[in-house]
Amino acid sequence: QKEVEQDPGPLSVPEGAIVSLNCTYSNSAFQYFMWYRQYSRKGPELLMYTYSSGNKEDGRFTAQVDKSSKYISLFIRDSQPSDSATYLCAMSYNAGNMLTFGGGTRLMVKP
Amino acid sequence: DVKVTQSSRYLVKRTGEKVFLECVQDMDHENMFWYRQDPGLGLRLIYFSYDVKMKEKGDIPEGYSVSREKKERFSLILESASTNQTSMYLCASSPAGEGNTEAFFGQGTRLTVV
Numbered sequence: 667q668k669e670v671e672q673d674p675g676p677l678s679v680p681e682g683a684i685v686s687l688n689c690t691y692s693n694s695a696f697q698y699f700m701w702y703r704q705y706s707r708k709g710p711e712l713l714m715y716t717y718s719s720g721n722k723e724d725g726r727f728t729a730q731v732d733k734s735s736k737y738i739s740l741f742i743r744d745s746q747p748s749d750s751a752t753y754l755c756a757m758s759y760n761a762g763n764m765l766t767f768g769g770g771t772r773l774m775v776k777p
Numbered sequence: 778d779v780k781v782t783q784s785s786r787y788l789v790k791r792t793g794e795k796v797f798l799e800c801v802q803d804m805d806h807e808n809m810f811w812y813r814q815d816p817g818l819g820l821r822l823i824y825f826s827y828d829v830k831m832k833e834k835g836d837i838p839e840g841y842s843v844s845r846e847k848k849e850r851f852s853l854i855l856e857s858a859s860t861n862q863t864s865m866y867l868c869a870s871s872p873a874g875e876g877n878t879e880a881f882f883g884q885g886t887r888l889t890v891v
Contacts, residue, residue, distance in 0.1 A: 672819070674817055700879075707884075707885075708885070709867055709869075709882030709885050710867070710882050712879045712881075754819060754820065765810075765820075765880060767812075767819040767820040767821075769817050769818055769819040
């Protein structure tokens with residue numbers, strides 16, 4: 667069993683839809699949780715970062731962490747075609763910055 | 778603007794060749810990483826380095842070695858390339874420090890071993 671599980675998709679939604687992306691993990695020692703966005707033929711770039719449990723909002727993006735369920739989510743409101751990318755969840759134990767990644771979910775937002 | 782630069786976007790090498798992948802960062806970061814990315818498997822850590830001349834094995838170090846002689850440069854070496862090392866290779870760097878976990882990635886090198 668992988669440490670971090672993520673549905674690979676692809677997930678196809680119409681423009682304007684609310685998108686929900688999720689990851690589950692097995693190791694309760696993870697403290698830092700991140701979402702990276704990766705466009706085709708590019709390296710991943712950090713989208714959202716959360717420490718421990720709770721919610722964090724940044725514009726159209728909301729990240730949620732539920733440590734009791736070992737479950738994290740990324741919500742995208744009013745999705746745009748420019749949001750079409752692969753979304754990778756990542757997590758780490760400490761400030762040592764060793765990240766463990768999920769497999770990524772490919773999102774397609776259709777105009 | 779922060780930058781992590783990988784020397785090649787695409788490489789084609791023959792089985793058994795020694796392959797060098799180079800990565801340079803201009804942000805004075807202490808930490809540098811090499812990942813490989815394969816469909817459905819996400820990013821898997823090969824090696825990382827916390828400081829010059831320091832290296833630690835990641836999850837899949839077999840068949841790879843690394844070199845960090847200068848703070849800004851981290852090289853990945855495939856001692857004898859094999860077809861199962863065909864993959865996308867991503868270099869990343871991040872600053873040291875409590876709570877600061879943003880890793881900045883390069884554009885990736887797509888390596889094909891034939």
